[in-house]
Amino acid sequence: MISQLAPLVEAQLPGAVALRHRLHADPRVSGQEEDTAAAVCEAIGLPGEPVAGTGRLLRLGPATGPAVVLRAELDGLPVPEQTGLAYASTSGVMHACGHDAHCAALAAVARAVAEVALPHGVLVLLQPREEAAPTGAGDVVADPAFARHDVRAVIAAHVQPVLPRGVVSAAPGAVNASCDELVIAVRGRGGHAAYPHRCDDPVLALCQTVAALHHLVSRRVDPLDSAVLTVGRLDAGTASNVIPSVARAHGTLRALDAETRRVLLAAVRDVVVHTAASYGCEGTVAAVSNEPVLRNDPGLSGLVAPLLVELGLHADTRFRSCGSDDFAHYGAVAPSVMLFVGVDDGSPGAPGLHDARFAPPDEVVGELAKAYLAGLVAALGTLPE
Template sequence: MTPPVTPEVAEPPRIDPALWAALEAELDAAVALRHALHRDPRLSGDEGDSRDAVLEAVADVLGEPPETVAGTGAMVRLGPPGVPAVAVRAELDALPVVERTGLEFSATGAAAHVCGHDVHVAALVAVVRALGRAGADRVPAPLLAVFQPREEKAPSGAADVAADPRFGAHRVGAVLGVHVQPELPRGTVSVRGGPVNASSDEIEIEVHGRGGHGGYPHRTRDPVLALAAIVTGVHHIVSRRVDPMAAGVVTVGQMEAGSAPNIVPETATARGTVRALDADRDELLAAVRDVVENTARAYGCEATLTVVPNEPAVVNDEALARTVARALGARRSGDRSDATGLVLDTTFRSCGADDFSHYGDVLPSLMLFVGTTPAGSTPGEGPGLHHPEFSPDDAMVGEVARALLAAVAAAGAALGGTEASTAAVTTGPNP
């Protein structure tokens, strides 16, 4: 299905300064919510408690009751009904990781928010509360806040939300997402069109040989040796089977074989992922299969490849990206009343994956990235996403919230605005 086209806005919208003031007034409470979510995380599919905490935090500013979605998620809408809305997604789930951040509000169990989802949720709550308190006549566009479950684990929460008729009933015209990013310097927000996150598919390789005594290798057909050659071979695919101007990644992260050091086993297995940003996803998987099957035969073994499809690539809508980039670029000066304080980047993309891609299959969508690496440090050298020591500082809640508010205003202007929104958004030159 081809998503509808989002109109492009040539000039960035001007936002009522009262909205910025309302947002700043909500940040302390949003940080407190971030601490509560971080201290008591929930894994994919078990986010009900986190959802309820979020709904409690926004209950007093909602005109309409929240809607449950995707089992343990929720949607809340602000602004007039019956007109196109801008949806903003934030993820509720944590990862099955034991945290080592040493934070005062650190999680103590076997789950942790080490991907920044707690920051995303708290920032979106701040935006919802600011818009709710400012009043419907100041809302830049109707906002549909989607607190989504199961980003980290299949079945995809995003796919379920995108397919839900209740989501469609809100006449969503554009979907925004945001992710903190340690590969970017602090104070940077990245917006660009086209592929920005890769597709991701899981693979399992199983090699079958002939077992036997380690002292008589000629009587065996060693699946361990065959698997070692396969692992080396699949990692060469990107350098020799993929256009060097197109990004793709093959990673084998698990290998398992044998029961004793002097026994050649019957089988050996490996698991990994195959990612394609702008490389051809199907061609990449076909090349992996060729290497797996033919290398095994060269060692007198047989091999099977099982592919578990995961997420498609995140592809940002080009027109929406240009519109939002103009708005964010116009607000990078700290002496403006509506300044985000963030410097615009239009180059970043990565081979990380995100189920946000499912929204882009049906609607114009845009993923923003906000940098977390502090001044004086090199992006990528500190703990990264999913690392037990990764945790953005609390000020990131405000940075993400400001980026979201500017993006919502720009996306709303691109959708044409509403009678209620014209009091807050114009498309004339910024002062």
């Protein structure tokens, strides 16, 4: 099947690149992706069925029976673009995570697949809200429109600037981390900055808390495990001569193992409570779990790798990342594989994901399409004849 579909996909790439330019120039933020979904459906040639609000489902092949899902994300980010591309967005919203290329590649594969007789269904999933919590994958899984299909496997592809061009990772097991968003509040007794001895300073307590938190991974986690804790935002005070009564920190906790995640969440609470108390303050933590660990099905991953090689790509089976993706939710429904497609061309200081300068070349659309195709053929091969 792969030899039959590969040239058909190749023939669709010029149109896919044009679609990529169209999507990139006019992106939408999470929850407002109707126009993006409509553009991709138009390019595929099917109207699609709504799912999870602004998402779409398009079924190819047999209308009933087992189906393999191919997923791409619709949303952009609230990032003012700085790429200098002729088709750059000027709206203050940008496809800074490659979702425009993912959708374009998936459209190419869908159009190619529509030209052949399929043994089983192929369900194209244009998923909303990957970039903003609450993310869309959980809502897709819970939507009756999705549940009506007999989903037997789910495949996704994502650009990855950590990997070189021409390399696609099909690693088995945990490949992306769980994600917990942390909001830390330290409450004290505010007052005049000239009289700190008459206050319980939450700013000082919070600063010491943040410093202590950044030691947790190195001292509470096995060095052979992977985890990261980052505090990215601090909020406190309204004036330089006022000690406020509350200070807040916002951070993220990532882990590739559920037990490591549990240990670190408990340790975060201990550090916040006891460090704040040592400065006469009260510390609290609110943790919002966004995504579970993303685990690639080992059997399906093993089937994809040789097909990638057959399509002229280099297959990697070791790549792991403490990034997170709501694609993790599909693993609870069926065997799933996230394929990471390398876009690093070796340029020093090249921008990464979510950077205002991030702009993979158009040739990456073809490499993403090959990754989708390898995943699809591997998954179809696991279904009963």
